[in-house]
Amino acid sequence: MKIASAIAAMSLTVFMLSGATLPRNGPVPEQKPETAEPAAPQDQAPPVQTAPVPQPKPEEAKPEQPKSDDGKQAPAAPGKPEDTTPETAKPDASQPADQKAEDARPETPKAETLEEQHLTIEPESEADHADCIKELQSLGVVFKEIPRIDDGNGCGIDKPIVLSEALPGIKVKPEATLRCSTARALAHWMKESVIPAAAVAAKDQGKITTINQASAYICRLRNSAETGKISEHARGNAIDVASFSFEKGEDIAVKPRREDSTLTGAFQRTVSASGCLYFSTVLDPESDAAHETHFHLDVLERKGGYRYCH
Template identity: 45%
Template sequence: MRRTIPLILLFSLVLAGASLPKSGPIPTTKPPTHTGTQTAVPTPEAKPETSGEETGSGKVQRQPQQEGTQSVPEEKPGEKDEPPKGDDQKPATDAKDRQEDDKAKDAPVIYPPVESENATEYAKCLSDLKSLGASFSEAKRVDDGKGCGIDKPLDVTSILPDVELSPKGLMRCETALALARWTKEAVQPAAEVAFDRNVKIKALNQASTYVCRLRNNATTGKISEHAHGNAVDIASFTLSNKTTIAIQPRDEDGSMDGAFQRAVTATACLYFRTVLDPGSDAAHETHLHLDVIDRRNDYRYCR
């Protein structure tokens, strides 16, 4: 019994010394496999991997690229949405827009109807024109289609008692009245001052009155005011002394012919809403275009 107690004590000490240590060796990182994946092993000292740039503890080496894999280049800001470059890159046209354009091309052109004259204004115009001594006859309504026509046209042979319209012309009453007033109040006085007080205007030689066409005889564009009976083109003036003053470019003409033309052109804008002379464009180098087209606030276009 006495021997048993010391043996028990000795055995207890041996067992106490044989306990596990408080810490053991850390397992090594498992090497990468060939399947393209890597098992991460957390450790107390683990730090984020960098791309090889220097850190406070030295350089961190890149992981070697696995065989059979392809490196992906780093995407730069804005590079993902940038369209391919090239001079021939154009935005695609929407299919709906193309269909609407095709319909517009195939749609028939709708022309406005011939404008009707106001009965009261027309009656007053006839009275005023007769009082000035103009010679005219009322013609049948003209409707040539395509927006061309005159509701109540006049066939005018003379503007004043002794001033012929050569050749006679078809126009609206408003156009004839403006032409008669201009001739009496501006053209005749200018001729007396420029040439002789006894010289009278004998004829207005016109190049165009009513005609169904586009402006400047073009194939495309807006319809001419001639097609509405609102316009007349004056090519020259015949005087009582048998001379003719032709309309031509005269901006630098220092003669009385030039002064007379510039004077009647300027005064025409008091009677007509549009006046185009040889200085306006090439289409009017041989005549004065005069028309009574309605404009907002009685605006005048004189060139």
């Protein structure tokens, strides 16, 4: 009985399927977007090619190595970490400490006497000396050349001259023993500055007849001190001018005249200022007590052509 019922059910099913018809056009599957990527299962890691490249941690970044003077990377010392302390940025200790304009000659300790300094006479160029002598002659300077002076301890002049007249008709009293370059500077200062200024300030006194000098060559330290630097007078580089004599009237003495409102005061201040055009050092009565009675004029050569005028 059960078997007959099952056969009848199967026959009915076959009959129903044989009478059914399929649709002519089936469903068309939609194409996936090209940019769409399949979602990865939660338990599966994303593809390796799309994973971001890991970046080094900030604390793991190495400091930049210092570069050498030629711009190349300097290798670190083997077995030691690179030195990045501020000490590597310090200036070279061998660099000269003095960057200011100072004397071209080595510094002399102030505690030394003249005998302890072991100085020597500076040699002079034959060609430069010959050119200087020709220039003095062309200016009409009266002088004579004398043998080399060597008084020891660095005092002396390699090629000295004795100056009698700074310019024609202008005597130097007493005669001054100097280097030629000192006499040349004096001649130009007188011709181009002192004489024109005197023609305005002291025109009633006539022409200048004499330069009265207080010191030329002498073996001593500066300001006649017992210790310190050697004086430029001891090298023939300096002359001290105490006063000017004229054809008539009184001498014009060099003395403190900062507050002197007369033409004489103006004359002294003018020639003191102009002296720095010819001499590398000019000390007048306003500079200190040691120079209250004269001009100190010298031709010391300093670094960079530096001049000291006070």
